[in-house]
Structures are given as C-alpha cells and as structure tokens.
Amino acid sequence: MSRYDLTRRGLLRTGMIAGAGLAMPTIFTSRANAYVNEPKGGSVTFGFNVPQTGPYADEGADELKAFKLAVKHLNGEGDGGMLGTFSSKALKGSGVLGKKVEFVTGDTQTKSDAARASAKSMIEKDGVVMISGGSSSGVAVAVQSLCQEAGIIFMAGLTHSNDTTGKDKKANGFRHFFDAYMSAAALAPVLAKQYGKDRKFYMLTADYTWGWTQAASMKDFMEKEGWKMVQDVRTPLASTDFSSYLAPVLSSGADVLILNHYGGNMVNSLTQAVQFGMRDKQVNGKQFEIVVPLISELMAKGAGKNIQGILGSSNWNWKLQDEGTKAFVKSYGTEYGVPPSQAAQTCYVQTLLYADAAERAGSFDPCAVGKELEGFKFDGLGNGPTLYRAADHQCFKDVLVVQGNEKPENEYDLLNVAEITPVDKVMYEPDNEFFKGGELGKCNNGAA
Amino acid sequence: MLGLERKDFVFLIVVLALTLAAPILLNPFPENSALAQFNAGYPDLMQRIAIFAIFAVGFNILFGLTGYLSFGHAAFLGAGSYAAMWMFKLLSMNILPAIVLSVLIGGLFSLLIGYVSLRRSGIYFSILTLAFAQMSFNLAYSVLTPLTNGETGLQLALTDPRVLDAANNSGSLPDTALFGLAMNSTTKVEMLGRVFQFNVGYYVCGLISVLMFYVALRIFRSPFGMMLRAVKSNQNRMNYTGLSPRPYTLAAFVISGMYAGLAGGLMASMDPLAGAERMQWTASGEVVLMTILGGAGTMLGPVLGAGFIKYFENIFSKINETVLHGWFSALPHAIQDPLVWLAARFTGEGWHLTLGVLFMLVVIFLPGGLVEGGQRIGGLFRRRKTDDPEHHPKRAPHVAE
Incomplete structure (x- = not known):
C-alpha cells in the first residue's frame, strides 16, 4: 500500500495547482454566440420531448412518428407531405437555411420534473434550437417556462389547458393546438x-x-x-x-x-x-x-x-377533405400504415411552422423566429386559414365538433365530423377572464 | 485532519478532487465522435448527480446505519423544494435563504413523520413512511393546490413580490443566484476537440455535496454513529443495557430528512420549479435503489448509486432507434434490423429494463453493491497479505427488527 504523507506545504501546493486549474477557464473565453445554441456546422438540431412511458405514452409515440416524418420532409426525403400545400413557400425541402435538420428525442414521462430534465439535457448537451412535443398541459407549461429561461423556442404539442397561452404564457412559447x-x-x-x-x-x-x-x-x-x-x-x-x-x-x-x-x-x-x-x-x-x-x-x-x-x-381529424389533410394523411399512411391522430398533426404542423419561420427570418435566433411567427397567417396545413396571434402566441382556426361514429367501417373510422365551427365563433380577447393574469414577457435568446 | 483519520481524510480529498474535475472527467469523448452520446459532462446532469448524491448519502445515514428502511424520503425532498420555491417567490432569488428554509422544513417535516412512524419497526415502519409520503404527494397534487400549484408545479412568475430584490423591469424572469453569481452561468472551454462546461450551479451543488459527505463521514465515525449501528445489529440487546433506541433512530431520521430537504432546496435552486411528482413513491423508491445499488452502509456507495442511476436515466433514455441504426449501419439489413430491435428494448424508453436487470444482477451477485464490486476487483490485483481483517469487518446482516 502506498503511503500518503500530508504536510502543510504539500497541501498548499496542491491547493494552488488546483486553484490555478480552476481559474484556467477564465483565460480561454468561451466562443461568442449571438444566441444560445447557434448552429455552426452543416446541421441544426431540434428536440422532440414526448411521453414515451406513462399514461400518455400512446399519444407520445404518435407524436414522435409525426416529428420524424416532418424532419424527413424538411430534408427533402419522402413525398413532402404538407410542404406542398402550405401557403408559405419559403421551405424548399433542402433543410432549413441550408442546414440539414437533425433531431434528438427525450422522455417526459408525463411528469414536469422529468420533462424539464430531459429538455435541459437537450439544450445543454445536444444544443437544440427548438423543443416541441408533450401531451399534458402540466408538462407543456413547465417546459415552456424552461425554454423561456434558457432562451430557445418552445413549440407546444398536445396541450389543451387555457393556461398554456393564458396565465402561463411565455414569449418563447407557441401553441398550435386549440384550448378548453x-x-x-x-x-x-x-x-x-x-x-x-x-x-x-x-x-x-x-x-x-x-x-x-x-x-x-x-x-x-x-x-x-x-x-x-x-x-x-x-x-x-x-x-x-x-x-x-x-x-x-x-x-x-x-x-x-x-x-x-x-x-x-x-x-x-x-x-x-x-x-x-x-x-x-x-x-x-x-x-x-x-x-x-x-x-x-x-x-x-x-x-x-x-x-x-x-x-x-x-383540433383536427384525418377525415377532413382539404388538400393539406389529404397530403398529410397520404404521406403518414404510406410511412406507418395508419391514419395520423390529432396529436400527430399538431406536432407535424408545429415543426413545419418553426422551420418556415426560421427560413423567413434568415436565422435561428429565437427572437427573430418568434417575430416571424407572431401574427403569421397561413393556410394549407389541415385546419384552414389560421392566425398565430401575437398577443398570446395562440393559433386561431376552425374547431371541429365530432361525434362517435355509429357505424364504423374499419377500426380507424371512429369519429365523424359533426360540425365545423368557424373561427370567429371561438375567438376571444387576450384579456378574457379565462386567460388573463399572465404576461408574455420579452423574448429571450439566451445571449448574456 | 478536520477531525478525521488520515485514511478518511485522503478519501475526502479524493472525493473533492473528483467533484472539482467532474466536468472534464465526465466528458471523455470528442464532440463529434459517435461516442459523444455517452458524455455526461453537461451542467444539468452533473447537478442532478451531486444533488441525488446528497439525498442518498443522507438516506444512508438512516438506512445504512440503523437498518430502518424508509419508503417515504421523497416527501422531505419535495417539501424542501416547495419551501425553496416560496423563498424565491416571496423573499429573494438568492439561493441561501431558500436552502436554509428547505433544510429546516425538511427537518421539521421528518420530525413529524418520524415521531409517528418510528413507533414501529421493520416492514410496518416502511409501510407507515410510504403511506405518509403518498399522503403528502396527494396533498401537494390536489388539496394544497394554492400552496403547491398542483400538477403544473410551483413556478416563478413576473408578478412575485421578492421583497429583498431590486424591482425587475426586464420583462423576463430573474435567475437564481448566490450573491449575484447566477446559477445557470456556464463557461465553455474548447480543448482537444471537447467542449468542457464549467457551470456555477454545478460547483455550488458539488461543493455542498462534498461538505455533506464530510458531515456524514463524521457521523459514521462518531459514537453516535456507533449507537446507530447498535440499533441495526440488535435492538433488544440495546434495550437490555438500558438504552432506548428511539432517540437515536429519531435523530437519524431527522438528519436524513434534513439531507433530503437540502437536496430538494438545491434542486429548486438549480431549476426553479417544484412538481408534486418529486414526492411520489417512485421517487422514494429511487433513493432506496441508489443506496442499495451502490452499497448500503458504505460511504461511497450511495454516491456511486446516485451517479449510476442518473446517468442511465439521462443518457440511455436518449438512445433512440435512429441512433441505433446509425451504430449498426455497417451491418446488412437482415442482421441490422433485429439487432436494432433488440437493442431498442434496452435503450430509449426501455432504459428502465436495463436498470432493472443491472439491479437484479447487483443484488444477486454483489449484495454489498457496486462498492463491493470495486473491492472485489481491487482484491484481485492486491496480494493477499494486505487483505487485513481489520479493514474488512464481517458484514452486519440487515435486520428487519
């Protein structure tokens, strides 16, 4: 066995070396970024944070499929899906801003804590510029506020609580899904x-x-x-x-x-x-x-x-007959053999909307992307004409009233669209009593 | 030195050195290599490992020394988190008052639960603590919503008073800080193709965890620690010699509760959100798992266990099928697809399965946990002569009573 002889002098010396070692990082300054996780290479990374275990694992699996499909289409693989019907033509199927889209996935476990841990590792380790997904309002609110603090964009997945774009709304968070x-x-x-x-x-x-x-x-x-x-x-x-x-x-x-x-x-x-x-x-x-x-x-x-x-x-049903829905159902069906759920549609659309906004902004800077999304009017993504309202980052579009199908022809033919309620019937003011109390705050791009 | 024997002191210095160098040691693979996936040197994970190490070391004071298996320690962690969050909301974003209050709340809460639960021992004690923890979870989840914000979790808001802090007009939420030193500030250093992230929050957590490790070491080596071991080995004999075990067990319970409260407070300090899931029985089970996996009753065991489980949770769960396809892409499709399918069961969402298998293997073949594994490997390379019996006392059996 070796012996350790500790003397005061030896300890002081070790301490000084350790101290100098710790001080080193301040000598090399970190690389200067205009905003957090600015992509420098030939690719850009998105983070898809969905429940892979727990009560909403089915929804999570469906969302993940949609994300993968969206990434394929963005990179120009597959048949392009809703890129062809989208009213904005900025995306050409050659990645976003010339960078190939890559993605990382994480498990939210439908728990706020786990979701935030997973999102944090995506931001700190994988360097994502955007996080999307989730299928519970609790998780969405928690991850949205994390993204606000970290300075990246959050494109909410399936979250239906009024609070997501109401009292818990954030400048870096955007929701396509409808609300209660x-x-x-x-x-x-x-x-x-x-x-x-x-x-x-x-x-x-x-x-x-x-x-x-x-x-x-x-x-x-x-x-x-x-x-x-x-x-x-x-x-x-x-x-x-x-x-x-x-x-x-x-x-x-x-x-x-x-x-x-x-x-x-x-x-x-x-x-x-x-x-x-x-x-x-x-x-x-x-x-x-x-x-x-x-x-x-x-x-x-x-x-x-x-x-x-x-x-x-x-929010959406695969039996709708508009061009966007048809294109999406076709490419999703070809890929996975089943029709997509509304969770899949909202996640697919959110990814496209983010990519499109970044392309138009000419940057992945969250503030620039956010500015493009605010007040953005679009069509051709399955929900008819839609507005991303600037005041609360909520999408406004027609809402479907559905009814359980009395005579299903196959196992996917479960819901019928009973009525399409036009958007002006479901519109509300941002300071509506169900939504007031929160502030968007300022967009944060993480630059110190 | 510091009231420790030389052997323990050297041990402490090694732990301190490892803690300080963790951002470098945990990032062994170059940034763009295929193995970069396995790097763990990013702030969030390192913070978590340090925090859960505190939690597990504290739990080990109760479980490892007295043998009382508590299944409700997450309740104290959660209570600590909520306490810290309220300090951030009401008082100041400085983490110091938050941490102090979280330790106090953890201690008080554990005194309350411990006082009742410790009237029983063995399985009845475990069930009682489990029941209390589950009760706290349900309270936090729904009944106490005004205090805990229920399922959404307690969060900061722009409108919080924060009486000690200067008015915030920036329109964005303030960061948690220690006298102006923001917890989330990170210095990135590029060296040898690797990016090392030196994060303030991690060093705060790491240094506190070394301090708590030291406190635990002192407890382990103290007469008080000896009494706790006596509780574990034979309570009846202790009773016959005229000593009541209850003050000792209660003290151990409260100390470990304060450790848990501290861990909870640190968690909220690193990431200002407190969710009720932190109190769920699965979270309580996790710390039991960490302690047993690493080696109950040993000093280093709980730390190893915490690091191990958090690493798996964060790294393995992110290996999805796309990544696997990338790894096996050299193989022909006929072999690649089944291989990927098989590997996918154990990675990504299947990480629980890997952890379960590992846990079973450890419990069956290494009852003393990873520490025993380390000792055995060490024993292989050492000559028998140095294997002195003095430093390898016979393992005390875990008693139910």
Missing part, C-alpha cells in the same frame, strides 16, 4: 341544438390545470345556453375506478353528464358510465346524454363501442 375555451365555445351551441335548452348537467373533472379550465369553460358556456349545473365533482388524475363518482349522478336530477377527462381516465369513466346503463335512462322525461368535451382518436379507440354517438370536440 374554444372547445366549450364550439360545443355549446351544438349541444343546445341537439339536446334542447332546458337541461341539467353534472360534471366529473380531472383534478388538475387542464380539468379545471375545461370545467370552468364548459360551465360558463352551457349556462349561457340556459343549462343548469347540478354539481362539478373533481376526480384524482390517478383514479381508474369511477363507479363511486358515477353512482350519485342519476339520483342528482341531472340529465346530462359531462366528462372532463382525457386519455385513460376518459376511457374508464365513459365505459363505466355506459355500464351503469346511463345512456338508456330517461331523466326529467328526457333521454340521458353523455358529453366528452375533448375527444381524440386514441381515446375513441380505447372506449370502443361506448364512444358511438358521443359528442365532443377535436
């Missing part, structure tokens, strides 16, 4: 028309930011239509058995049940409600109805037959 307010605004008139004006409704609400804003928006709009709320019951996000929450519904005197649930929650609560025989009951002399304000294809698939005839809203 728009869902309620689009759905309320249709519900009133189909089920009558004199209805009493009962709500079960997932107990977190998305659920709360969804419930508040639904209550507001339905009461404007003359409906009366009997009760709004909060259910824990982690619950799988809703029977104890469903049992009091029929005896409460309500004749409509609104399920502010998403993903696996909604599949379980709807299935159990149907098993309770709710849809066959007559209450107050009227047929009992169930409404699910936010429906996705993946949820419809999980709920199976129980979704038939149920009304809800969607």
Whole structure:
C-alpha cells in the first residue's frame, strides 16, 4: 500500500495547482454566440420531448412518428407531405437555411420534473434550437417556462389547458393546438341544438390545470345556453375506478353528464358510465346524454363501442377533405400504415411552422423566429386559414365538433365530423377572464 | 485532519478532487465522435448527480446505519423544494435563504413523520413512511393546490413580490443566484476537440455535496454513529443495557430528512420549479435503489448509486432507434434490423429494463453493491497479505427488527 504523507506545504501546493486549474477557464473565453445554441456546422438540431412511458405514452409515440416524418420532409426525403400545400413557400425541402435538420428525442414521462430534465439535457448537451412535443398541459407549461429561461423556442404539442397561452404564457412559447375555451365555445351551441335548452348537467373533472379550465369553460358556456349545473365533482388524475363518482349522478336530477377527462381516465369513466346503463335512462322525461368535451382518436379507440354517438370536440381529424389533410394523411399512411391522430398533426404542423419561420427570418435566433411567427397567417396545413396571434402566441382556426361514429367501417373510422365551427365563433380577447393574469414577457435568446 | 483519520481524510480529498474535475472527467469523448452520446459532462446532469448524491448519502445515514428502511424520503425532498420555491417567490432569488428554509422544513417535516412512524419497526415502519409520503404527494397534487400549484408545479412568475430584490423591469424572469453569481452561468472551454462546461450551479451543488459527505463521514465515525449501528445489529440487546433506541433512530431520521430537504432546496435552486411528482413513491423508491445499488452502509456507495442511476436515466433514455441504426449501419439489413430491435428494448424508453436487470444482477451477485464490486476487483490485483481483517469487518446482516 502506498503511503500518503500530508504536510502543510504539500497541501498548499496542491491547493494552488488546483486553484490555478480552476481559474484556467477564465483565460480561454468561451466562443461568442449571438444566441444560445447557434448552429455552426452543416446541421441544426431540434428536440422532440414526448411521453414515451406513462399514461400518455400512446399519444407520445404518435407524436414522435409525426416529428420524424416532418424532419424527413424538411430534408427533402419522402413525398413532402404538407410542404406542398402550405401557403408559405419559403421551405424548399433542402433543410432549413441550408442546414440539414437533425433531431434528438427525450422522455417526459408525463411528469414536469422529468420533462424539464430531459429538455435541459437537450439544450445543454445536444444544443437544440427548438423543443416541441408533450401531451399534458402540466408538462407543456413547465417546459415552456424552461425554454423561456434558457432562451430557445418552445413549440407546444398536445396541450389543451387555457393556461398554456393564458396565465402561463411565455414569449418563447407557441401553441398550435386549440384550448378548453374554444372547445366549450364550439360545443355549446351544438349541444343546445341537439339536446334542447332546458337541461341539467353534472360534471366529473380531472383534478388538475387542464380539468379545471375545461370545467370552468364548459360551465360558463352551457349556462349561457340556459343549462343548469347540478354539481362539478373533481376526480384524482390517478383514479381508474369511477363507479363511486358515477353512482350519485342519476339520483342528482341531472340529465346530462359531462366528462372532463382525457386519455385513460376518459376511457374508464365513459365505459363505466355506459355500464351503469346511463345512456338508456330517461331523466326529467328526457333521454340521458353523455358529453366528452375533448375527444381524440386514441381515446375513441380505447372506449370502443361506448364512444358511438358521443359528442365532443377535436383540433383536427384525418377525415377532413382539404388538400393539406389529404397530403398529410397520404404521406403518414404510406410511412406507418395508419391514419395520423390529432396529436400527430399538431406536432407535424408545429415543426413545419418553426422551420418556415426560421427560413423567413434568415436565422435561428429565437427572437427573430418568434417575430416571424407572431401574427403569421397561413393556410394549407389541415385546419384552414389560421392566425398565430401575437398577443398570446395562440393559433386561431376552425374547431371541429365530432361525434362517435355509429357505424364504423374499419377500426380507424371512429369519429365523424359533426360540425365545423368557424373561427370567429371561438375567438376571444387576450384579456378574457379565462386567460388573463399572465404576461408574455420579452423574448429571450439566451445571449448574456 | 478536520477531525478525521488520515485514511478518511485522503478519501475526502479524493472525493473533492473528483467533484472539482467532474466536468472534464465526465466528458471523455470528442464532440463529434459517435461516442459523444455517452458524455455526461453537461451542467444539468452533473447537478442532478451531486444533488441525488446528497439525498442518498443522507438516506444512508438512516438506512445504512440503523437498518430502518424508509419508503417515504421523497416527501422531505419535495417539501424542501416547495419551501425553496416560496423563498424565491416571496423573499429573494438568492439561493441561501431558500436552502436554509428547505433544510429546516425538511427537518421539521421528518420530525413529524418520524415521531409517528418510528413507533414501529421493520416492514410496518416502511409501510407507515410510504403511506405518509403518498399522503403528502396527494396533498401537494390536489388539496394544497394554492400552496403547491398542483400538477403544473410551483413556478416563478413576473408578478412575485421578492421583497429583498431590486424591482425587475426586464420583462423576463430573474435567475437564481448566490450573491449575484447566477446559477445557470456556464463557461465553455474548447480543448482537444471537447467542449468542457464549467457551470456555477454545478460547483455550488458539488461543493455542498462534498461538505455533506464530510458531515456524514463524521457521523459514521462518531459514537453516535456507533449507537446507530447498535440499533441495526440488535435492538433488544440495546434495550437490555438500558438504552432506548428511539432517540437515536429519531435523530437519524431527522438528519436524513434534513439531507433530503437540502437536496430538494438545491434542486429548486438549480431549476426553479417544484412538481408534486418529486414526492411520489417512485421517487422514494429511487433513493432506496441508489443506496442499495451502490452499497448500503458504505460511504461511497450511495454516491456511486446516485451517479449510476442518473446517468442511465439521462443518457440511455436518449438512445433512440435512429441512433441505433446509425451504430449498426455497417451491418446488412437482415442482421441490422433485429439487432436494432433488440437493442431498442434496452435503450430509449426501455432504459428502465436495463436498470432493472443491472439491479437484479447487483443484488444477486454483489449484495454489498457496486462498492463491493470495486473491492472485489481491487482484491484481485492486491496480494493477499494486505487483505487485513481489520479493514474488512464481517458484514452486519440487515435486520428487519
């Protein structure tokens, strides 16, 4: 065994060498960047942060497929998808600003902490200029604020809470997906028309930011239509058995049940409600109805037959007949053999929108890109004419009211578009009571 | 020196040196090489490793010395994070008051839970702590939303008062700092084709973790530590000699709770957001895993375990199929695709599986954790003569009671 003889002098010497070593970095100055993660080589890196494990893993897998497809199209591989139908022609399929697009992926685990850790490693280790993805509002809000602090752009994926572009909005964050307010605004008139004006409704609400804003928006709009709320019951996000929450519904005197649930929650609560025989009951002399304000294809698939005839809203559906949708469904179908979900569409579109804005700005500087996105009007990406509003970085476009298909022809034919609510019916002011309280702040490009 | 024997002092110096040099040591591969994927020398991961090392070292004071297996330590970590966040929101962006409060809150909270849980031992103690932690998680997640901001997590806002700080008119959120030294400021140095990132936040975490390592070392070597070991080896005998184990176990519980609170406070200082998931039972399980994987009851074990698990979580989870295809691209498609498929089960979202397999292997073949593995390898190269029994005492069995 070797011996270590420690003397005061020896220790001092070691300490000085260590100190000098630590001081070294200040001698070499770091490379000067105009903004954080400025791409210097022949490629630029995007970060796709999606849930690969946990309750929303299905949505995450679909989002990732869409991202990969978008990158392919940006680099000029494949059939180009919606690049051909996009109203802006800045992108030529030769990368972005002449740089080949590369990407890294990460797992958000649908947890704010894990999502931020993954996003941070993308920024610090992989040098991404933009992060996109996510399929929970909690995660979206958390990652958005991280991107704001770090000085890169966040292109939100599937997030439906009013808060994302409401009280938690950030200058570096942009959302293409619609929100709870728009869902309620689009759905309320249709519900009133189909089920009558004199209805009493009962709500079960997932107990977190998305659920709360969804419930508040639904209550507001339905009461404007003359409906009366009997009760709004909060259910824990982690619950799988809703029977104890469903049992009091029929005896409460309500004749409509609104399920502010998403993903696996909604599949379980709807299935159990149907098993309770709710849809066959007559209450107050009227047929009992169930409404699910936010429906996705993946949820419809999980709920199976129980979704038939149920009304809800969607951001997009693969059965739309515009050119953008057709081109996207075709290239996604060729690549993966299944039609894309609305989560896939929003993520694909967000990637294209970012790339296009960077191309037009002539730089990946987040402030320059942000300026191009603000107030940007575009078409041909599946949702009709769309505006990226500058005041809150929210996209405004038509909202789909969908209904569970009574006679599905195949396993993907689960939802029908019942009505397309035009954008002016779902428009709101940035200081609307559901959205006020936050500030965009200033764009941050990370340059010290 | 510093109240330590020479052997321990040298050990501490080695730990300090490793901590200081981590940004270089963890970046062994050149920037553009295929192996750059495995570099871990970026601030966020290094901060996390240092923070979780504190957490695990503290946990080890309870578990390694007294044998009480707590399944609820994440609750103290979470409480510490929330406490720190509130200091950032109300008082100042200086991390010092935040860290002090987080340690206090961690201590108080653990005193409360420990006082009740320590009435039982063995599995009942574990279940009690688990129940309390899960209760705290649910409270933070929904009931206490005004205090914790529920699922979204507690965040900074432009409108926070921050009474001690100068008014902020920049329109962007202030950074956490230590007397003006921003935690997220990083000096990048390019050398030998590698980019080394020297980050203020990491050095703050690293130095605090070395300090806490030193405190733990002192506890391990103290008469108090000896009493804790006595609790583990035979509580009945301790009772018969007229000593009550409860004050000792409670003290150990509170100390480890304060370590956890400190870790939580540091986490919030490095990344100002506190989410309820930090308190979930999986987070509590993680620290148990770290301690056992590294070697419970050893000094270095928990640190190794923390580094190992965080490395896997952050590096392996990012190896996706595209990367794998890149690695195996030299092979013909017929071999490449099955290989990629197989490897993809263990990387990317499959990293949990790799970790699980490793954990099983360690528990079965190296019950003393990675530290035992290191000792065995060391033993292979050493002559038998130096294998003196004095420094390799018989391992005390883990007792349930």
